[in-house]
Structure formats: structure tokens, C-alpha cells
Amino acid sequence: MLSRFANPARFVRVSAALLPWCAGVSIALILLGLYLALIASPPDYQQGEAVRIMYVHVPSAWMALNVYLFVAAASAVALVWRHPLAEVAARAAAPIGACFTFVCLTTGSLWGRPMWGTWWVWDARLTSVLVLFFLYLGYIALVNGFDDPARGSRAGSLLAVVGVVNLPIIKFSVDWWNTLHQPASVLRLGKPTIALSMLAPLLVMASGFTVLFVTLLLIRMRTDLKQRRIRALQLDRLTPAPAPPHTESGLPARPVAAREGI
Amino acid sequence: MPGFLGLVRRDLQLALHHSGDTALVLAFFVLTVVLFPFGIGPEPDVLARVAPGILWVAALLAALLSLDRMFLPDYEDGSLDLIVLSRLPLGLAALAKIVAHWISSGLPLALISPALAVVVDLEPGAMPILVISLLLGTPTLSLIGGVAAALTLGARRQGVLLSLLVLPLYVPPLVFGAGAIEAQETGGDPRADLLLLAALLAAALALAPWAAAAAVRQATE
Amino acid sequence: MRPVLPDLIGEDLACRRGERLIFSGLGFRLPAGGALVLSGTNGSGKSSLLRLLAGFLPAASGRLMWGTQPVAADLAGHHARLHYVGHADALKPALTPREQLGFWSALRGLSRRQAAAAVEAAIAAFALEPVADWPCRWLSAGQRRRVAMARLLAAPAPLWLLDEPLTALDEASQAGLQAIVVAHRDGGGRVVVATHAPLAVAGARRLVLDDYHPRRAREPVLPI
Amino acid sequence: MNSVDGFLAMGGYGAFVWPAYGLAVLVLGGLAAYSWRRYRASVAMVDRLRQQSGRSR
Incomplete structure (x- = not known):
């Protein structure tokens, strides 16, 4: 149990060493991805240049889902083993996932407009991402909904686990709903056939996003730990040094020396 | 199990004393459904087309309305501590409260829904399916809602937070519930949707009480 | 012969509420028939210790033992052997004392017949007969407190874990409560009471929570 | 020169490709900047508090 008091020195040290490398690699990968996506890849024979939106839309969709799975896994670890850092990781990751989901939705809409004439397409995949976005907002709102941050993290962890159990059910029900109300076939956001030359930018952008996620996660986790340190220091400054040990008549005061030993 | 029925009976007794809550839920359901024709227009064929969706969304929102009454009163007056300390496993205690909530909100919604179906021109043939889908669906709404209600105990602005947590989780019951009625209306076969709804209920019945219990334990720490 | 029950032992207990370390290094031993009186300034952790003893709150560190068995190992068993009376009375305004006491004893596992008998005894012991069938919203704070005690x-x-049991009670009720506590202890029961009022509890060990305030001298442990 | 204009026009879809990328950079870059700034502020606050508590003890 005492590990809960342990100072997360190891994590702070490791993340300090990792951070510059992660930042550098993510920037390099994303720049390479942008070059491949915008310049070094051919336009699609059907969609022309608009297909380039896919190189941002699809990787952010992958990240949206994978970050939520990360949050759920970290939450499960936090609930089962009460490991303090797992809660910190889950709380730090969720806003990043929400940003990826938002990017996915907006680029999806920007892609739908020229292709199918409407800003929003009730396509099964896009709709699932929309529901996932609300799951993220629910988690973030719950974690910040309590005065006591520790209480918020624990409640959020439980919600994340409940959410991940519901994810496949939601995905199934949206697909079921989509086939039920099959819009005109032209509206179907078919997956364009991915030529090899298109795969490269996709994978590079995806890995760039992943390393970016790790970088932001480390920064936000370190911030969370610093915030706790701040609260501890402020609390410590406010609580006055307690009165000398209570020496009520007849009751021997606890030998102070003995207590210092802990 | 010691006190399970006693807990359900006590909660129902309290619900009767504050029968305003159930009346509020029913009034909200009626009001919401009646408002739609003012927005969509009275043309019968248009209304009939969207009737399943209107009825189910209104029922879902009405059920959502009284969710925070499930654990909050006991949390505030200290009864929740005693329930945690009781011989009744906390999962069953949570289930008891969810059952009581369903009987005082979901069940009446399902029973009065045919009367409202007339207002939105639902085909008479689809009425039985409407009631069955609500009877199967509203318990799932109470079960999932129970988890969210327990999670938000002690949170600031519990009402708003509760609905934000619960709405994405209500998508599956809504899709299958409204889908069953529409399948019946368009001459299709509603059994698939109803079976899926029943599957959701079975899963929620098995998992939700324990998740709610874990949340209650967090709240009474 | 009084059944020999194991002692309730607390070793080096520390308690955290939210991110604040309330107390640490707290130890005690409570044998059958014993009594522990908790006193200390407001916010020193009396209620937190009671909730910790009741098993609501896991100890941040240290061990709580029932004889040789750690309490955390069998929490349900621990809950079954204690009563916790907190600040809140847990009474529904619309229900009568008799209904609520019957409900709570059923929830503690008593059969309908046993519960009825126990409830009548409790109502008699706390002199609640005149108001036994009134809805609780008609009862005064003192009467509600007595129903909670019942x-x-x-x-x-x-x-028994009692948090400020004497508040809102008149002299007669306070005397009645003390007599009941004495009878409880004679029967092999034990009690932990958090109180400011000088509760005359014979042979009670006193625990002043302020003595266990986490020393500021040490580097504040980073509360994860 | 016209290759640059061609590049910007994006085969007529420039009005959608550039906002898509712009938005992605804006949102992700914004989150990165916000997180980094908040991190720096926290570090500064911790140092300040530690000096104060150091001095006052």
C-alpha cells in the first residue's frame, strides 16, 4: 500500500529523457507525412486532389479509437491494481483523444462536402466516431465534475471501462441502423481503393500522430503530477504546525521520538 | 436475499409519497410527443413516418429525467451508508433501486405510450410492438442510467453531467427500439430488433448492477 | 460466560481524504467489552477514523485487524458485525419510525418475526412509543436522533461506531443512551464514540486525534 | 509560377483540402502549445512555492 505514497521519481526521470526524442520524432514524421500526402502522392482517379484529406481523416480516426482504448486500459489498471500513475495517464490521454476525434469529424465533413454535396454524411463509421466523441466529452466532464480530483479520476476510470464495454455494441447498433435506413447508394462513403503510393503517406501520418500522442501524454502527465505537488505544497503551507502532543493528565504523551521514526 | 424486496417496496412506497416524480415523467413524455406535430406539421403520412422515433426519443428523455432521484436522496440523508453496510450484496441493492425506478418511471411510460401513438398517427398495427419494445427497452435505460446516476453522486451539477454520460450509451436501445416499430410499420419483421433489445436487456441486467455498486462504493468512501 | 471475541486492532493507521493526509501512525486495541473515546479539534479526523473503522474508507497505510484477520480480507463480514451511526439520521420524512426500523433490521438479515420483536424492544428502550407511528417529518431533531440510535x-x-451521539439529545435521553451503552458492553459488545461532550464512559481509552496529525517536520509525502 | 498556383488550387478542391489540414494543425498544434505552456506554468509555480515554504520554515 505504501507505493501510493511513493514519489513517481522513476516516471519523472524516464519521461524527462524520452520527451525530447518523442517530440523530435513526431515532428519529423508529421512533416514527412505532409510532404508525402500533399506533394509526393498521386491524385485519386475518381476524387482527384480531394483524396488528400483522407491522409489526415483516416489516421485521426484510428487515433480517436486507439486513444479511447488506451484510456480504458489505463482505467482498468487503475481500478484493479489502484496504480496511481494509471489514473494520471487515463486523465491525461482523454483530451488528446477528444482532439483527434474532433479533427476526424471536421475533416470527414470537409471531405464529404465536395464528394457528396453535404457537410455531414450519416455514414456508419462517421456516426460511430460522433458517438465516440460524446463518450470522450462525458469522461472529461465526469473527471472534472468533482471538487476532489482523486474522486473524479476514480469515477472517470469506472466510466471509461463501462464505455469500452459499450463501444462494440454502439458500433453494431450504428451499422444496424445504417443498413436499416440505407441512404441512396451514392451517399455511401466507400473506402477508395488504396494504391500502394497512397499507403505510404497514410502510415507515416498515422505513426507521426501516434508519437505525437505519446509526446502530449508525457507532457500532460508531468503537468498533472506537478499540479498535485502544487496542491500538496499549498495545503502544507496552510496547515499550521499542530500543538505539542496531548499530555492529558494520566495519559503518557506518545514519545515524539518514536513517531519521528516513521 | 435479506431485504431485497423490502428495499424495492420501500423505494416504491417513497415513490408513491412523492408521486409527483412519476407524474412529472409522464407529463414530460406526453408534452414532448404532443409538441412534435407543431414542429413537423399535422400531415398524417409525415407523422406516421417519424412516429417511432418521436415516441422512443420522448420516452428515453422522460426516463432520463428522474434518474438522479435513484440514489441522490439516500446519498444525502445517509441511508446509502447503511445500505452499503447491510447484509444485502451492494449489487443486488443497486438492482433493487433500479427496479423500483423502472416500476415508477419506465413501466408507466410503456403503458401510456399507445394513447400517445394515436396523437402522432402511428399505425394501429404497430401499437403492440411499440409497447413491447418499450417494455423491453426502458429497463435497459434504467439499468444503464443507474450506473451513471451512481457515478455522478456528489458531483457538481449532477443533472447535466448525468445526461451527458448517459446519452451515448442510450444509442443502441434507441436504434433497436425505434427500429422494431418501424420494421412493423413498413411490413418488415420486428422480431430481429426485439431480440436484440432483449439481448441488450440481458447484458445490462448482468453487468449494470455491479458497475453501479462499484460507483456507490466510490461515492460512500 | 461471555463469548471470547477477538480484539479490534489498528496498527500505524493513516487516512487520506481526497489529497489531504488527515492522520498517520495511529494505533489502538479494542477488546470485547472495551470502549474507545475519540476526541480532538474539528477536522482532526474523528469522523474519518470512524468511517475507516466501518470499512467505508480504505486505510491509506497501516492495518486494521479483527483478531488475526485483516478487516479488508472479509469486508462483508466486518460490515455485518458493526453498526455505524453518523451525523445524518438516515430517516425518510414520509415513513414512520416503526417502518424504518423494521426496514433497517430486515436489511441486517433479521427474519420478519425477529425484526418485529427487536424493533419493539428498540422503540421501548429509546422511549419512542408515543411517536412510533408518526411520519418522521413530525418528529423533533432529538426524537429523530433517538430513532437513528434505536x-x-x-x-x-x-x-458500535457512534459519531457525536449526544448532539440534540436531552438529559434523559443522554442518560438512557449511556445506560444502553453500558448494557451493550456488559454483553461483550464494544463501542467507539467520537464526541466533544465529556461522555462518562467507564474504563474507556481516550484517543486524541490531534496527536496523530501528520508532522509538518517531515518533507510532505507527495500524495499520489 | 503556375505549378505553385496549381498546387494551391488542388485541382479545384483547395477550398476543402487546405482547411482540413489547417484545422488539423490548428487543433493538434493548439493542444500541444496549450499543454506545454501549462506544463511550464506548473513548474514555475512549484519552484515559487518551494522557495516560499523553504524561506518560511
């Missing part, structure tokens, strides 16, 4: 007798439990 739960102690409505279902048998060896360990």
Missing part, C-alpha cells in the same frame, strides 16, 4: 438495538451487532 437502529443499534433493532439488529444485534457487537461493534
